[in-house]
Amino acid sequence: MAQGSSIEWTQSTWNPVVGCSKVSAGCRHCYAERMAYRLACMAIAARERGDDPGRTANYLHVVNHHGRWNNRVYLDHEALADPLGWKTPRTIFVNSMSDLFHEDVPLEFIQQVFDVMNRCPQHTFQVLTKRPQIAAEYSKSLIWTPNIWMGTSVENSLVIRRVGQLRRTDARVRFLSIEPLLGPIHNLSLAGIHWVIVGGESGPGARPMKPEWVRQIRDRCLAQGVPFFFKQWGGVNKKQAGRILDGRTWDEMPGQEELSRRKSVGTQSR
Secondary structure, three states, X not given: OOEEOOOOOOOEEEOOEEEOOOOOHHHOOOHHHHHHXXXXXXXXXHHHHOOOOHHHHHHHHOEOOOOOEOOOOEEOHHHOOHHHHXXXXXXXXXXXXXXXXXXXXXXXXXXXXXXXXXXXXXXXEEEEEOOHHHHHHHHHHOOOOOOEEEEEEOOOHHHOHHHHHHHOOOOOEEEEEEOOOOOOOOOOOOOOOOEEXXXXXEOOOOOOOOHHHHHHHHHHHHHHOOOEXXXXXXXOOHHHHOOOEOOEOOEOOOOHHHHHXXXXXXXXXX
16 A cells, blocks of 8 residues: 655655664664554554554564664565556655665565566656665666666765765666765765755754755755755754755755656546
8 A cells, every 4th residue: 555655755655675774873763763663563552452453563573672673674575566556656765664775685576676666657766775785786687767766875974985886776866865964975976866855863862963064965966956855954843943945945856847747647547
């Protein structure tokens, strides 16, 4: 089933894989980990009532009793075919609750996910990883149709190598999710990058983000003609902090004309 998303830069989420493990500073306050624990508790409560927990039971495989990732992933074969039934064109964040290129996800399963995306040209799939080196390694074994966008997370200058690894994939659209932005990134090259998202950390224990860090990236995007999307200032109350930067919202996306055309075609065909 499709899950509507409150994430500003997408419309829906699709999770054929759940579960993860932390690899860098940006993972410290993982929102997916908190959500996974909540869903696992819901599954336990459903079973205690004698109800079928459905797919929430998947999360019992990937969190421990402390509410943390147990460093395992769960492959949801049942979820694989979900997008094939979604007729209305939409933008879909792939694996919001995991990382498709986690070390423990077999290439064969990734190929099955790509096969579904290949068969759904009406949708745009946004794949985001903190392991772009694996995406690059597998790239020649995957079919990169134009509707598959490949991104990597870059939270500070310590992981800037991920940008170069992302460039080694054969994706037609490559993007950076610079969220949570934890420090200045002075030497960020945007060569071969088609979209940049920036946002501050939100939720309990949120680490602060300085405006000058954001402006430095925004100005580089403007200078190089790269679409820039400012997601949020973040903080404990992200709604109150808002997402206005220098008097306006920044909602630029790659291929906006093509996305509009797909939506129009999808509407006419119904």
